[in-house]
Amino acid sequence: MEISRLPLNALRAFEASARLGSFTKAGLELRVSQTAVSHQVKALEALLGISLFERLPRGVALTDEGQTLLPVLSDAFRRLSATLSRFEDGNFKEVLTVGTVSTFANGWLIRRLDDFAERHPGVDLRLKTNNNRADLMEDGLDYFIRFGDGAWHGTNAVHLMAAPFSPVCAPQIADRLARPADLLNETLLRSYRVNEWNQWFLAAGVPLPPVRGWMFDSSIAMAGAAAQGAGVGLVPVSMFESELESGQIARPFPQDVTLGSYWLTWLKSRQETPLMHVFRNWLQRNLEENGETSD
Incomplete structure (x- = not known):
């Protein structure tokens, strides 16, 4: 089926309903009625010729076909939202999303972010913290600063500091x-x-x-x-x-x-962008200027 034939509102109604498990909750998120969401989903099912949901007494449950479609749509909407958010006040902002363990964020990185902002005012740096476990693709991370031995499956790792x-x-x-x-x-x-x-x-x-x-x-x-x-x-x-x-x-x-070191990591399947290089060079320069090892 040609993508141009798929109605955007119906796709949004399905994605929200599947993610939230309810037509009512989807309607609240999309600011339309529960009935409107239900009609849009039914129209999408009719167009595709499949059932996406099992209607239950309380809520809905995804069919196998719905489970196949949901992650694809969720990723597409997330990417679209991320791209559109880069356009503000008629200006295009470069976005860099960096994940980091919270200890490194609080103990080293955050107090130096003003320097990065001064040197690169056109970059919209977005920081996500966690406890050393993250899915770089699922979480939309360009880089992930983590603690360990530098050996993580499917990722490149550059040593930052002991x-x-x-x-x-x-x-x-x-x-x-x-x-x-x-x-x-x-x-x-x-x-x-x-x-x-x-x-x-x-x-x-x-x-x-x-x-x-x-x-x-x-x-x-x-x-x-x-x-x-x-x-x-x-x-x-x-x-x-x-x-x-x-x-x-x-x-x-x-x-x-x-017991380990801090490492800058990114997916091996992901080619570094010029903006990623900017951040990596800034990070390593700061480490060197402060006498910390980055080799």
């Missing part, structure tokens, strides 16, 4: 810690990444029994809990310089251990 981990805690807890073995008497806050404490204690030369304590999916949340006296956290200390300088948290021991 991130040694060291214990941090509330100052009153640090006052009673004289040597690394004293940590065995404290609550040790854990990451979802296993064996991090084991590796630090191994580097410090202290045998470690099984660790049982709160588990966090974010170093920011872990450092916040440590500042409140909930226990001792193991975090990438270079990302928490301001908290250490202000005394919110303390670093009781100088020993650290490298």
Whole structure:
């Protein structure tokens, strides 16, 4: 079937109904009545000669054909919306969408974004944060800054900086810690990444029994809990310089251990654009100017 024959409003009605699971909710989103949405979907089904929904007593459910069509339409509308948003006040803006782990965003990137904006005022930089897991294609990311070993399937990875981990805690807890073995008497806050404490204690030369304590999916949340006296956290200390300088948290021991690095990643199937190169060059230049490794 020729695309030109497909009615745009009916496609929008189907996509919204399928995504929201309801003609009523789709109508609210599209600012039309539930009846209008239902008629548009029925017209699309008639045109295609297939059923896209099973009508249920409460709501609707996608048929196999509907499930096949939905992701294609959702991606098309998302891309269209993203492109149209680049046209504002008669000007065309270059959009760059960067995902990053929240620890790197808060500890390094955000305070330097003014410099990027001053150097590249025509770029609309959009930042998305998460906890190290993202789908670059599904989330519409040009780049994704993540923590790890640099080996992720289907992605290119450029090393940005090492991130040694060291214990941090509330100052009153640090006052009673004289040597690394004293940590065995404290609550040790854990990451979802296993064996991090084991590796630090191994580097410090202290045998470690099984660790049982709160588990966090974010170093920011872990450092916040440590500042409140909930226990001792193991975090990438270079990302928490301001908290250490202000005394919110303390670093009781100088020993650290490298558990991974921050990397700039993008899909191998995606060719870097000139705008992506601009951001990568800016990022690496800032790292070099601040004495951080980017090789």
